Amino acid sequence: NAGVTQTPKFQVLKTGQSMTLQCAQDMNHNSMYWYRQDPGMGLRLIYYSASEGTTDKGEVPNGYNVSRLNKREFSLRLESAAPSQTSVYFCASSPRDRGYEQYFGPGTRLTVT
Amino acid sequence: AQRVTQPEKLLSVFKGAPVELKCNYSYSGSPELFWYVQYSRQRLQLLLRHISRESIKGFTADLNKGETSFHLKKPFAQEEDSAMYYCALSDFSQGGSEKLVFGKGTKLTVNP
Numbered sequence: 001n002a003g004v005t006q007t008p009k010f011q012v013l014k015t016g017q018s019m020t021l022q023c024a025q026d027m028n029h030n031s032m033y034w035y036r037q038d039p040g041m042g043l044r045l046i047y048y049s050a051s052e053g054t055t056d057k058g059e060v061p062n063g064y065n066v067s068r069l070n071k072r073e074f075s076l077r078l079e080s081a082a083p084s085q086t087s088v089y090f091c092a093s094s095p096r097d098r099g100y101e102q103y104f105g106p107g108t109r110l111t112v113t
Numbered sequence: 114a115q116r117v118t119q120p121e122k123l124l125s126v127f128k129g130a131p132v133e134l135k136c137n138y139s140y141s142g143s144p145e146l147f148w149y150v151q152y153s154r155q156r157l158q159l160l161l162r163h164i165s166r167e168s169i170k171g172f173t174a175d176l177n178k179g180e181t182s183f184h185l186k187k188p189f190a191q192e193e194d195s196a197m198y199y200c201a202l203s204d205f206s207q208g209g210s211e212k213l214v215f216g217k218g219t220k221l222t223v224n225p
Contacts, residue, residue: 004156033212040122040217041217042199042215042216042217042218043157043199043215043218044215045212048212058212090156090157092157100145100203101147101159101162102159102213103159104156104157104158105156106155106156107156
């Protein structure tokens with residue numbers, strides 16, 4: 001099993017550009033999550049999906065949209081990137097819909113200039 | 114609201130010394146608590162969870178409901194323990210949240 005995979009690993013955007021971060025898991029997990037990690041701020045939840053077809057906002061959803069394409073895939077879209085969105089983005093999945101142990105992807109390092 | 118506090122942003126110890134990373138939580142239900150570790154530029158991985166009562170890489174953590182704490186301890190730190198450590202809380206009771214709440218993390222440096 002590959003576990004949780006994310007693409008791309010690195011990305012540089014100019015302010016105003018858009019992009020989609022891809023995440024996939026092959027563990028048949030119900031729940032999937034997107035976090036951002038910033039120095040001194042820890043991990044902050046952007047959006048999550050408790051099951052296929054459902055999505056909910058987390059702590060910092062502004063400026064982002066998500067799509068739970070199917071059970072395996074959960075994408076994060078930045079419609080108009082801003083320098084404040086420079087961060088490391090982690091996708092995670094969980095086998096249960098009650099926030100049980102989460103498995104993380106390798107992260108995407110995004111820089112917005 | 115659920116909250117996890119890790120009071121130390123940075124912690125530095127010498128190799129062979131005991132180490133304790135503090136975690137306090139605020140929650141009125143039945144918490145499920147975890148410690149995650151992130152080595153330099155790697156993904157987060159689960160270190161241990163309180164219900165399994167395991168000892169992983171020499172680390173242990175005891176849930177103290179009276180003090181609402183879940184401190185991570187190791188009697189003899191090794192240089193390879195240098196990493197970022199996150200404490201996390203989940204509601205495992207009936208009707209609980211699907212989310213984990215993370216603390217802001219403690220960066221542990223073990224000096225030779």
